[in-house]
Amino acid sequence: MKSMILNIGDELLxxxxxxxxxxxxxxxxxxxxxxxxxxxVVSDNKEEILQSLIKGLHYDLVIITGGLGPTxxxxxxxxxxxxxxxxxxxxxxxxxxIKNLVExxxxxxxxxxxxQALVLSKADIIRNFLGTAPGMIMKKDNTVYVSLPGVPYEMxxxxxxxxxxYVVTKWKGQIIxxxxxxxxxxxxxxxxxIEKWENALNKDGIKLAYLxxxxxxxxxxxxxxxxxAENKIQNHIQELKSILNKNFVGEEDWNDxxxxxxxxxxxxxxxQQQLTISFAESxxxxxxxxxxxxxxxxxxxxxxxxxxxxxxxxIKVLGVxxxxxxxxxxxxKECVEEMAIGIKNLMKTDIAISVSGIAGPTGGTSExxxxxxxxxxxxxDKVESKLFQFGEQSREQIxxxxxxxxxxxVLKKLIEL
Amino acid sequence: MKSMILNIGDELLxxxxxxxxxxxxxxxxxxxxxxxxxxxVVSDNKEEILQSLIKGLHYDLVIITGGLGPTxxxxxxxxxxxxxxxxxxxxxxxxxxIKNLVExxxxxxxxxxxxQALVLSKADIIRNFLGTAPGMIMKKDNTVYVSLPGVPYEMxxxxxxxxxxYVVTKWKGQIIxxxxxxxxxxxxxxxxxIEKWENALNKDGIKLAYLxxxxxxxxxxxxxxxxxAENKIQNHIQELKSILNKNFVGEEDWNDxxxxxxxxxxxxxxxQQQLTISFAESxxxxxxxxxxxxxxxxxxxxxxxxxxxxxxxxIKVLGVxxxxxxxxxxxxKECVEEMAIGIKNLMKTDIAISVSGIAGPTGGTSExxxxxxxxxxxxxDKVESKLFQFGEQSREQIxxxxxxxxxxxVLKKLIEL
Numbered sequence: 001m002k003s004m005i006l007n008i009g010d011e012l013l014x015x016x017x018x019x020x021x022x023x024x025x026x027x028x029x030x031x032x033x034x035x036x037x038x039x040x041v042v043s044d045n046k047e048e049i050l051q052s053l054i055k056g057l058h059y060d061l062v063i064i065t066g067g068l069g070p071t072x073x074x075x076x077x078x079x080x081x082x083x084x085x086x087x088x089x090x091x092x093x094x095x096x097x098i099k100n101l102v103e104x105x106x107x108x109x110x111x112x113x114x115x116q117a118l119v120l121s122k123a124d125i126i127r128n129f130l131g132t133a134p135g136m137i138m139k140k141d142n143t144v145y146v147s148l149p150g151v152p153y154e155m156x157x158x159x160x161x162x163x164x165x166y167v168v169t170k171w172k173g174q175i176i177x178x179x180x181x182x183x184x185x186x187x188x189x190x191x192x193x194i195e196k197w198e199n200a201l202n203k204d205g206i207k208l209a210y211l212x213x214x215x216x217x218x219x220x221x222x223x224x225x226x227x228x229a230e231n232k233i234q235n236h237i238q239e240l241k242s243i244l245n246k247n248f249v250g251e252e253d254w255n256d257x258x259x260x261x262x263x264x265x266x267x268x269x270x271x272q273q274q275l276t277i278s279f280a281e282s283x284x285x286x287x288x289x290x291x292x293x294x295x296x297x298x299x300x301x302x303x304x305x306x307x308x309x310x311x312x313x314x315i316k317v318l319g320v321x322x323x324x325x326x327x328x329x330x331x332x333k334e335c336v337e338e339m340a341i342g343i344k345n346l347m348k349t350d351i352a353i354s355v356s357g358i359a360g361p362t363g364g365t366s367e368x369x370x371x372x373x374x375x376x377x378x379x380x381d382k383v384e385s386k387l388f389q390f391g392e393q394s395r396e397q398i399x400x401x402x403x404x405x406x407x408x409x410v411l412k413k414l415i416e417l
Numbered sequence: 418m419k420s421m422i423l424n425i426g427d428e429l430l431x432x433x434x435x436x437x438x439x440x441x442x443x444x445x446x447x448x449x450x451x452x453x454x455x456x457x458v459v460s461d462n463k464e465e466i467l468q469s470l471i472k473g474l475h476y477d478l479v480i481i482t483g484g485l486g487p488t489x490x491x492x493x494x495x496x497x498x499x500x501x502x503x504x505x506x507x508x509x510x511x512x513x514x515i516k517n518l519v520e521x522x523x524x525x526x527x528x529x530x531x532x533q534a535l536v537l538s539k540a541d542i543i544r545n546f547l548g549t550a551p552g553m554i555m556k557k558d559n560t561v562y563v564s565l566p567g568v569p570y571e572m573x574x575x576x577x578x579x580x581x582x583y584v585v586t587k588w589k590g591q592i593i594x595x596x597x598x599x600x601x602x603x604x605x606x607x608x609x610x611i612e613k614w615e616n617a618l619n620k621d622g623i624k625l626a627y628l629x630x631x632x633x634x635x636x637x638x639x640x641x642x643x644x645x646a647e648n649k650i651q652n653h654i655q656e657l658k659s660i661l662n663k664n665f666v667g668e669e670d671w672n673d674x675x676x677x678x679x680x681x682x683x684x685x686x687x688x689q690q691q692l693t694i695s696f697a698e699s700x701x702x703x704x705x706x707x708x709x710x711x712x713x714x715x716x717x718x719x720x721x722x723x724x725x726x727x728x729x730x731x732i733k734v735l736g737v738x739x740x741x742x743x744x745x746x747x748x749x750k751e752c753v754e755e756m757a758i759g760i761k762n763l764m765k766t767d768i769a770i771s772v773s774g775i776a777g778p779t780g781g782t783s784e785x786x787x788x789x790x791x792x793x794x795x796x797x798d799k800v801e802s803k804l805f806q807f808g809e810q811s812r813e814q815i816x817x818x819x820x821x822x823x824x825x826x827v828l829k830k831l832i833e834l
Contacts, residue, residue, distance in 0.1 A: 011628050013453045014594070015444025016637065016674060020435050022458070027432025036430045037465070039458035041439070048454070070605040071627045105603060112605040132605065151629065153814070177431070186522065188487040188529040188549065210488045211428050212568065220433065257433060259813075279724075285710025286703030289724045293702025296778050296812055298726070304734075305724040307696075307706045313721040313764060317734065347730060361713050395713055396676075397570070 001167075003029055004059045005039045006052050008066035008076055009150055012041045021065045021152055028159060031255065032167050033175045033224075034061060049079045057143050061167075063159070066150030068133035070112040080147060081120055084138050088118040094134045097127055126161055130154045137162065175222070176229045177254035180237055181265050182217045183408075184417045185247045190217060197240055204232050214404055216262050218252070246415050262407045263291040269414045270301035270351075277410070278347035279305040280318055280339040280354035282330065283373060287403045288353070303347045308339070318342035331356050331368055333376075333385045340376035340383055351413070352378040353406050357388070359398045373402045379413055418584075420446055421476045422456045423469050425483035425493055426567055429458045438482045438569055445576060448672065449584050450592045450641075451478060466496045474560050478584075480576070483567030485550035487529040497564060498537055501555050505535040511551045514544055543578055547571045554579065592639070593646045594671035597654055598682050599634045600825075601834045602664045607634060614657055621649050631821055633679050635669070663832050679824045680708040686831045687718035687768075694827070695764035696722040697735055697756040697771035699747065700790060704820045705770070720764045725756065735759030748773050748785055750793075750802045757793035757800055768830070769795040770823050774805070776815045790819045796830055 005025050011017040019041060026036045037059065042048040044067055056062035067076030081088050095117035102109050116132045119125060126135030126146075131154040138145045146162055148155045182190060187210055191198075198208055205226050211218040221236065223229040241248045250265040258264040270277060279288050289305040292298050306317050311330055314320040319342040320335055328334040336354045344352035357373030364370035371390035376383055386409070390401045411417075422442050428434040436458060443453045454476065459465040461484055473479035484493030498505050512534035519526050533549045536542060543552030543563075548571040553564045563579055565572045599607060604627055608615075615625055622643050628635040638653065640646040658665045667682040675681040687694060696705050706722040709715050723734050728747055731737040736759040737752055745751040756771035774790025781787035788807035793800055803826070807818045828834075 010626055011637075012440070013443055013456065014447045015440040015442070015453075016628065016635075018435060018437050018440045018676070019456075023429070023432040023435045025432070026430055030431045036432075037460065039430065039436075039456075041456035043454065069627060069629070071608045102603075102605075107603060107606060110605055110609050112608055116605075153631075186519075186524060188519075188527055188533075189524060191488045191529055192527050209427055210486060211433065212486065214570075218433075220428075259435070281703075283710075284707075285715070285719075286698075286706030286722060286724065287710070289703030290701075290707040293700075293704070293724070293726070293776075294813055294816060298702070299780075302702075303727040304730040305703060305722075306734075307703065307710070307722040307724070309710065309716055310720040310764075317721075317723075317763065346734065347727075359710075363716075396711055399711060 001034045001060045003034050003036050003061040003063065004056050005036055006056065006062060006064045007039070007041045007150070008044060008049060008064065009041075010043045013043050021150065021155060024152070024156065025063050025065070025159060027257070028163060029063070029167070030175065030177075032163060034167060044075055046075055046079050049076060050083060053079070053083045053145070056145065057141055059143060062143060062145045064145060064147045065155055068147065068149045070116055070132060076147065077118065077120075080136070080138065080145070084120055084122070084140055086120040086122050086138075089121045090114075090117050091119045091125060091134070093127065094119060094125060097129070097134070098132045101129075101132060126158045128154055128158060130157070135162070137166065174229070175224050176233065177220060177222050178233050178237070179218050179220045179252040179254070179257070180240060180248065181250040181252065181261060182219060182244060182247050183249040183265070183411060183415070184215060185244075187212050187217060194240065194243060197236070197243055201236050204236070206233060206236065213261065215408060216265070218261055246417060249411065249415060258295065260291050260294055262404065262411070264295050266407050266411055266414070267292060267295040267298055267301055269411065271297060273414065275351060275414070276301050276303055276349040277351045277353070278303050278343050278349040279406075280343035280352065281305060281307045282309060282314070282339070282354075282356040283359045284355045284399055284402050284406070285309065287399050288355070288406050291403060291407070303349050306343055306346070314339060318346070329368070331358055331372055331374055333374055333387070336374040336376035337383050337385050340378040344378045350380065351410060353410060355402055355406055357398070357402060359395045361395055371398050373398070375402070375406055375409065377409055377413065418451045418477045420451050420453050420478040420480065421473050422453055423473065423479060423481045424456070424458045424567070425461060425466060425481065426458075427460045430460050438567065438572060441569070441573065442480050442482070442576060444674070445580060446480070446584070447592065447594075449580060451584060461492055463492055463496050466493060467500060470496070470500045470562070473562065474558055476560060479560060479562045481562060481564045482572055485564065485566045487533055487549060493564065494535065494537075497553070497555065497562070501537055501539070501557055503537040503539050503555075506538045507531075507534050508536045508542060508551070510544065511536060511542060514546070514551070515549045518546075518549060543575045545571055545575060547574070552579070554583065591646070592641050593650065594637060594639050595650050595654070596635045596637045596669040596671075596674070597657060597665065598667040598669065598678060599636060599661060599664050600666040600682070600828060600832070601632060602634075602661075604629050604634055611657065611660060614653070614660055618653050621653070623650060623653065630678065632825060633682070635678055663834060666828065666832060675712065677708050677711050679821065679828070681712050683824050683828055683831070684709060684712040684715055684718055686828065688714060690831065692768060692831075693718050693720055693766040694768045694770070695720050695760050695766040696823075697760035697769065698722055698724045699726060699731070699756070699773040700776045701772045701816055701819050701823070702726065704816050705772070705823050708820060708824070720766050723760055723763070731756060735763070746785070748775055748789055748791055750791055750804070753791040753793035754800050754802050757795040761795045767797065768827060770827060772819055772823055774815070774819060776812045778812055788815055790815070792819070792823055792826065794826055794830065
């Protein structure tokens with residue numbers, strides 16, 4: 001079964017919003033062996049939507065998101081009606097859902113709410129319990145078109161419902177994805193090192209993809225309709241483990257794919273080694289903690305953090321000496337070392353990391369420009385510190401780089417690289 | 418100038434990676450009046466890439482990302498050569514850059530690194546100082562094609578370089594985007610309320626778009642080549658302010674668009690009201706702090722947080738009574754109220770929010786199922802608490818919902834809604 005995803009919305013084409021819907025839909029469809037061959041993003045423009053709808057006839061399934069809100073910038077529904085040679089009619093169930101939703105928000109219905117109840121007369125409806133725009137399932141020639149709202153938290157349960165009703169029952173064949181994580185070896189070097197292994201993999205019909213993210217590489221193994229695939233993949237992974245040794249840092253099931261692979265690997269290895277961790281975050285502002293706590297099971301290994309944005313908190317809660325701040329400043333080797341020791345003692349963990357830096361856009365000096373970040377790592381009774389210069393990046397990029405490097409450092413320590 | 422973005426990579430089509438490149442590129446191009454009319458995502462497959470390249474001939478500019486890594490799943494470069502009737506040749510400057518990069522990482526060059534130095538003979542090169550895949554600028558008929566690596570932090574500076582050299586100089590006309598934030602009023606109601614205002618806006622040739630995100634709506638005003646646009650837009654915004662009153666919560670310049678609009682509005686209003694804030698985060702794990710500290714200027718209003726994942730930290734650092742935890746548990750009205758008072762006293766801020774809940778996937782009980790979240794807000798000397806049930810969502814979604822609701826609550830308090 002081949003599909004296309006069509007996301008409608010000017011906000012996507014001017015870059016105001018990141019298209020998380022496409023990746024979510026792709027992941028769900030893929031799980032049920034529906035291949036996504038094309039993702040298109042077009043504007044709220046009749047002609048462009050029509051062109052994409054026509055292109056959709058090449059596929060078995062087209063999932064459309066967006067362009068269904070109550071306000072004037074939405075024209076998708078009328079374009080769909082034209083394309084399907086259908087008319088828009090008021091649907092009682094939908095109208096009732098909208099009434100209930102509006103009342104639950106202690107508002108009164110207006111004309112725009114009412115228009116939301118208009119649907120294509122021949123469409124099957126997917127009810128929306130979190131918003132006012134209903135979903136529609138339509139058919140033209142041999143292609144099924146599904147129109148869903150663009151708001152992610154409304155779209156997700158509706159897609160799930162469609163998949164349960166229309167896809168799962170027709171699901172044939174078996175696709176298996178499995179990923180492994182490789183750390184501390186560049187992609188080009190890795191590729192040479194595992195060339196033979198990869199050839200053997202290909203002989204078994206298993207496809208390999210490299211997905212690097214800084215110095216962590218996700219290797220994805222994919223099999224489509226291969227007999228005994230689970231076992232075969234598992235055997236190849238075992239072999240890879242022995243080839244890569246320390247650089248092999250973890251595995252991941254497809255239905256458990258994380259957007260935070262580095263944090264996931266760190267949590268997994270801390271669990272395996274039964275170690276605990278805490279953070280003292282200044283310029284990262286909670287970003288390291290937040291990444292670790294997004295991983296299920298984080299509470300096994302993570303006790304807590306202090307986000308010490310003000311100097312007073314560094315002194316009062318973390319025990320940084322007033323004199324250290326006066327003499328060296330908050331962004332200094334001395335300060336981060338005291339912060340790391342302080343948080344480790346406070347939280348009673350095996351490992352602690354502290355970070356203090358200048359994330360910008362203001363606050364830089366010629367001596368300590370924006371992007372200057374000090375970190376200290378305390379493992380058992382040893383403290384080490386490092387200076388990073390992340391240079392001319394945006395505030396968000398500097399925070400992200402610092403977070404990534406802090407977790408990388410922990411991982412290096414853990415696997416003794 | 419009309420453009421298309423072409424992102425190549427299976428990882429995007431199976432939803433393993435979110436396509437942040439497209440939104441980044443779209444935003445940059447838009448700033449320079451290059452309209453993005455189409456975004457396409459296709460797999461690492463020669464035929465599909467070729468089809469999209471042919472489609473690109475309808476546009477003035479095609480920005481291509483991905484498919485340039487050193488490993489075997491990359492075939493973009495050969496497809497480009499075929500499409501351009503060109504051949505691949507080794508480029509000395511690129512080869513030298515790669516050598517330097519590889520050496521700086523204390524590695525040795527291998528054959529795959531060397532192949533990265535192959536570029537189309539007629540292409541202009543964009544050097545890559547953060548990775549091994551160079552960028553290429555090519556021309557076919559009247560269309561300029563730019564091929565860039567898919568790794569975001571390599572791609573971004575290379576795109577900037579291309580834009581500086583090839584786009585800025587040819588930039589004609591003027592596009593102005595300006596956004597305002599509206600809070601606490603549903604989209605359909607807002608639309609009725611500002612209908613007249615919107616009509617006046619349209620008469621001036623200014624386009625309006627609604628970008629709702631839960632109960633915060635970004636209204637984007639766009640003008641293209643309109644005389645005195647800045648002033649006209651500013652006047653319309655002033656009028657909108659008086660129509661919406663308290664529900665008008667902020668403004669945003671285009672070059673300052675934030676991915677965290679709610680956090681941005683909260684920081685802006687705290688600054689205006691000269692108030693300070695702190696957080697005691699349990700299940701949100703640093704996510705609220707991290708969102709606030711992504712906003713430039715956060716240090717004016719945010720002093721710090723404690724991420725109290727373990728009960729011990731709740732007691733020791735935040736001063737929660739041992740008996741409270743025993744009698745009511747960590748996810749309780751009593752606990753969050755003590756947490757909020759504790760963090761407010763510790764950080765000496767005007768406002769404090771505390772959050773404790775069950776983010777799952779495990780840890781739920783019939784009495785307190787996954788998704789149960791208690792929050793307390795302490796403003797001056799008053800503490801209030803609220804119970805939320807976020808229900809059957811993933812861990813990440815529960816954390817996100819809790820974070821959003823915590824910040825919404827602060828905003829409501831601040832504007833006295």
